[in-house]
Amino acid sequence: MVATGSKCRTCKAPAIIDLPRHNAKFCAEHFQELCRRQVAKAIDHWKMFQPGDKILVAVSGGKDSLAVWDLLHELGYDADGLYIGLGIGDYSEESGRYARNFADERGLRLIEVSLRSEYGYDIPTAARATRRVPCSSCGLSKRHLFDKAALDGGYDVVVTGHNLDDEAAVLFGNALRWEIDYLARQLPVLAARDGLPRKVKPLVRLSERETAAWCIVRGIDYLVEECPMAEGNKHLGYKAALNAIENESPGTKASFYLNFIERMAPVLADARQASEDTVGACSQCGAPTSGEVCAFCRLVDTASAHAPVPVELVSMRRGRR
Amino acid sequence: MVATGSKCRTCKAPAIIDLPRHNAKFCAEHFQELCRRQVAKAIDHWKMFQPGDKILVAVSGGKDSLAVWDLLHELGYDADGLYIGLGIGDYSEESGRYARNFADERGLRLIEVSLRSEYGYDIPTAARATRRVPCSSCGLSKRHLFDKAALDGGYDVVVTGHNLDDEAAVLFGNALRWEIDYLARQLPVLAARDGLPRKVKPLVRLSERETAAWCIVRGIDYLVEECPMAEGNKHLGYKAALNAIENESPGTKASFYLNFIERMAPVLADARQASEDTVGACSQCGAPTSGEVCAFCRLVDTASAHAPVPVELVSMRRGRR
Numbered sequence: 203m204v205a206t207g208s209k210c211r212t213c214k215a216p217a218i219i220d221l222p223r224h225n226a227k228f229c230a231e232h233f234q235e236l237c238r239r240q241v242a243k244a245i246d247h248w249k250m251f252q253p254g255d256k257i258l259v260a261v262s263g264g265k266d267s268l269a270v271w272d273l274l275h276e277l278g279y280d281a282d283g284l285y286i287g288l289g290i291g292d293y294s295e296e297s298g299r300y301a302r303n304f305a306d307e308r309g310l311r312l313i314e315v316s317l318r319s320e321y322g323y324d325i326p327t328a329a330r331a332t333r334r335v336p337c338s339s340c341g342l343s344k345r346h347l348f349d350k351a352a353l354d355g356g357y358d359v360v361v362t363g364h365n366l367d368d369e370a371a372v373l374f375g376n377a378l379r380w381e382i383d384y385l386a387r388q389l390p391v392l393a394a395r396d397g398l399p400r401k402v403k404p405l406v407r408l409s410e411r412e413t414a415a416w417c418i419v420r421g422i423d424y425l426v427e428e429c430p431m432a433e434g435n436k437h438l439g440y441k442a443a444l445n446a447i448e449n450e451s452p453g454t455k456a457s458f459y460l461n462f463i464e465r466m467a468p469v470l471a472d473a474r475q476a477s478e479d480t481v482g483a484c485s486q487c488g489a490p491t492s493g494e495v496c497a498f499c500r501l502v503d504t505a506s507a508h509a510p511v512p513v514e515l516v517s518m519r520r521g522r523r
Numbered sequence: 524m525v526a527t528g529s530k531c532r533t534c535k536a537p538a539i540i541d542l543p544r545h546n547a548k549f550c551a552e553h554f555q556e557l558c559r560r561q562v563a564k565a566i567d568h569w570k571m572f573q574p575g576d577k578i579l580v581a582v583s584g585g586k587d588s589l590a591v592w593d594l595l596h597e598l599g600y601d602a603d604g605l606y607i608g609l610g611i612g613d614y615s616e617e618s619g620r621y622a623r624n625f626a627d628e629r630g631l632r633l634i635e636v637s638l639r640s641e642y643g644y645d646i647p648t649a650a651r652a653t654r655r656v657p658c659s660s661c662g663l664s665k666r667h668l669f670d671k672a673a674l675d676g677g678y679d680v681v682v683t684g685h686n687l688d689d690e691a692a693v694l695f696g697n698a699l700r701w702e703i704d705y706l707a708r709q710l711p712v713l714a715a716r717d718g719l720p721r722k723v724k725p726l727v728r729l730s731e732r733e734t735a736a737w738c739i740v741r742g743i744d745y746l747v748e749e750c751p752m753a754e755g756n757k758h759l760g761y762k763a764a765l766n767a768i769e770n771e772s773p774g775t776k777a778s779f780y781l782n783f784i785e786r787m788a789p790v791l792a793d794a795r796q797a798s799e800d801t802v803g804a805c806s807q808c809g810a811p812t813s814g815e816v817c818a819f820c821r822l823v824d825t826a827s828a829h830a831p832v833p834v835e836l837v838s839m840r841r842g843r844r
Contacts, residue, residue: 377698378768378775380782382790439771443764447699450760454699461701469703469790 219415222452230419237416240407241273248391250402251359257281258357258399260348261304261312263297265424266363268304269413270405272420274361275308281361284351286344287316289324290431291513297425304422313355315347322506325431326516331508332501336431336516339501346489346498352399359400367410369403370455371440373462378440386474389467396481396490406459430513540736543773551740558737561728562594569712571723572680578602579678579720581669582625582633584618586745587684589625590734591726593741595682596629602682605672607665608637610645611752612834618746625743634676636668643827646752647837652829653822657752657837660822667810667819673720680721688731690724691776692761694783699761707795710788717802717811727780751834 208217210229217227221236228236244250251257257274261267261283274281285301288294298314305312318324321343323331328339348360369388376384392401405413417424432438448455483489484496491497529538531550538548542557549557565571572578578595582588582604595602606622609615619635626633639645642664644652649660669681690709697705713722726734738745753759769776804810805817812818 378779380779380786382786436772439768443768446767447760447764451757458699458701465701465703469794473790 218419221412223409223448223456225452233415234419237408237412238273238276241270241404242277244390244404244407245277245402248389248402250361250391250404251279251400253279255279255358256356257359257361258313258348258352258355259283259361260344260363261285261301262363263300263304263425264363265417265422265426266365266368266405266410266413268300268363268422268424269408269416269420270361270363271304271310272422273404273416275310282311282313282355282357284313284315284348284360286347287314287318288340288343289316289318290326290429293425293427293430293513296427300423300425304424313351315351317343318510321502323502323508324510326513327508327511328501328505329431329516330511331505335435337435337437339505340431342497342501346496348401349398349489350487353397357399358394359402362401362403363405363413364403365405365408365410365413366456366459367441367444369406370444370459371437373459374440374444375436382470382473383477385466386470386477389463395478397488398490407456409455431516539740542733544730544769544777546773554736555740558729558733559594559597562591562725563598565711565725565728566598566723569710569723571682571712571725572600572721574600576600576679577677578680578682579634579669579673579676580604580682581665581684582606582622583684584621584625584746585684586735586738586743586747587686587689587726587731589621589684589743589745590729590737590741591682591684592625592631593743594725594737596631602631603676603678604631604633605669605681606633606635607668608635608639609661609664610637610639611647611750614746614748614751614834617748621744621746625745634672636672638664639831642823644823644829645831647834648829648832649822649826650752650837651832652826656756658756658758660826661752663818663822667817669722670719670810671808674718678720679715680723683722683724684726684734685724686726686729686731686734687777687780688762688765690727691765691780692758694780695761695765696757703791703794704798706787707791707798710784716799718809719811728777730776752837 204217204220204227208220208227209215210217210232211226212232212235213229215229218230219233220227224236257279259267259271259274259281261271263285271281271283283301283305285298287298301312325336325340325343328343329336332339352360373388376388390403390406394400408416444455444458481490481492484491484499486495486499489496489498525538525541525548529541529548530536531538531553532547533553533556534550536550539551540554541548545557578600580588580592580595580602582592584606592602592604604622604626606619608619622633646657646661646664649664650657653660673681694709697709711724711727715721765776765779802811802813805812805820807816807820810817810819
């Protein structure tokens with residue numbers, strides 16, 4: 203990660219990581235300090251939450267969600283975790299073990315929800331039943347169940363582990379298509395509304411490489427593999443394109459995301475308002491929706507009626523045969 | 524350019540070019556028809572000009588400017604050309620020859636302006652004198668002199684050869700930095716204002732590969748080399764990043780640009796208005812400016828006072844030593 207003989211910017215001890223974006227190298231201790239400072243800055247600047255708020259962290263067992271859970275405790279916030287069993291074969295089995303181990307070792311509370319046992323479907327089956335890319339039903343299911351768990355448990359805010367690379371890639375995809383509604387809502391904090399909890403992303407000032415390094419220096423075991431169903435999705439192509447530019451001009455990715463929030467998001471305020479208007483309640487579950495029945499209840503109806511499909515039989519690019 | 528045995532979508536004759544974005548292959552005749560149709564569509568849809576308008580084409584001697592001049596005549600428009608001698612060593616010498624040959628062979632009128640003999644500087648010297656990247660003083664000089672030539676000659680509109688790849692790359696750069704003012708003004712037509720002529724880009728629906736193929740099938744000789752001073756500029760990195768995505772998903776580049784114009788440009792109308800307000804006249808040349816003296820006159824003052832610098836001595840990345 204760093205050339206031999208490099209020294210920490212802060213203490214001149216041997217450096218363990220080079221961060222070209224910050225034009226600096228750091229030892230393990232001062233790298234952690236930088237991470238804590240970046241996360242505290244995001245929480246304070248965007249008013250994500252304050253001590254005493256009841257916080258629920260969406261935990262997948264990957265580096266980002268375990269890093270954010272760890273960092274919140276480091277910064278003195280109490281937070282419980284929520285793990286959703288998505289039923290993606292061995293990948294889900296393993297990710298659940300990492301999440302449970304992390305919580306057990308630290309005496310933290312982990313709430314678990316299983317799509318298959320509680321809602322009668324899993325993601326491979328949903329992908330096949332809906333004939334859409336798996337990421338579509340997966341995202342829809344997670345958003346709905348994060349909201350529901352937060353409301354059921356009386357949490358003020360849902361925390362997700364989205365990092366700078368995630369947000370920059372999503373922003374790039376939305377800008378490539380100029381999806382005004384999606385752009386308007388791509389913020390590090392989405393305010394509570396219509397009975398939904400606030401949603402916040404405290405890691406948006408840390409890159410993917412930095413959250414991985416955080417886990418390594420902190421001794422956190424996490425599931426390294428990417429989700430097998432995400433293979434070939436466009437998101438990964440957008441990350442690669444941004445990484446190529448970042449390598450030429452370190453800091454481009456951060457300024458792309460942060461300048462969007464600062465300069466462009468205010469211009470989109472009217473579009474954001476319009477996208478939040480005219481929402482009713484789902485006749486089946488009561489969640490906010492612009493239709494009669496919300497998209498999650500429609501997914502449950504479709505996917506739970508389908509015979510279970512093992513992940514190995516689902517094509518990666520689409521849910522179709 | 525195309526696999527052996529491929530056939531033209533229109534007439535089934537052997538194809539000479541494959542256009543994945545249009546999901547089709549074409550023979551030379553029907554490829555030209557497609558180009559004429561795309562350019563006519565751009566001119567009509569964005570109301571660029573109409574028969575009878577006095578048109579001035581900015582001609583560099585490269586493929587795009589010669590293609591657009593040729594296409595306008597094909598479509599029945601009269602247009603004169605304007606060539607600016609930038610003084611970039613052999614590159615400028617050669618580009619001038621291509622522009623003059625094109626005009627002579629077709630009996631077209633080419634107006635010529637020389638930076639060195641009329642304004643006392645050239646681009647390599649301007650880059651050194653201003654200590655900025657050469658593209659900066661080059662763009663400023665060209666914009667000013669296009670406007671001036673159009674006003675002096677009584678032209679209604681200035682045509683430039685910007686193609687889809689150019690516009691998409693500039694758009695990407697402006698979006699990476701969220702330069703709201705630049706984004707607001709990135710349109711295929713800039714209306715006349717403050718005594719400036721209308722400016723239009725009829726090739727925005729054709730890719731770089733398509734304008735090159737147009738020149739080849741039409742037998743137009745053009746300067747193939749890129750400007751030696753543009754080497755290493757960020758624009759080329761943005762083109763490469765977009766090309767990587769286009770290869771995976773043909774049509775992405777066109778939808779990126781065209782959706783911007785359709786969906787995002789209206790959202791930026793207020794910012795556009797603000798950027799056009801409060802403009803006065805340059806005390807030296809009378810051109811619109813927000814300061815006392817316009818940027819072009821300031822450049823002329825700085826660059827013409829500097830001893831001439833040959834292009835070979837100017838670093839490509841900056842004008843500094």
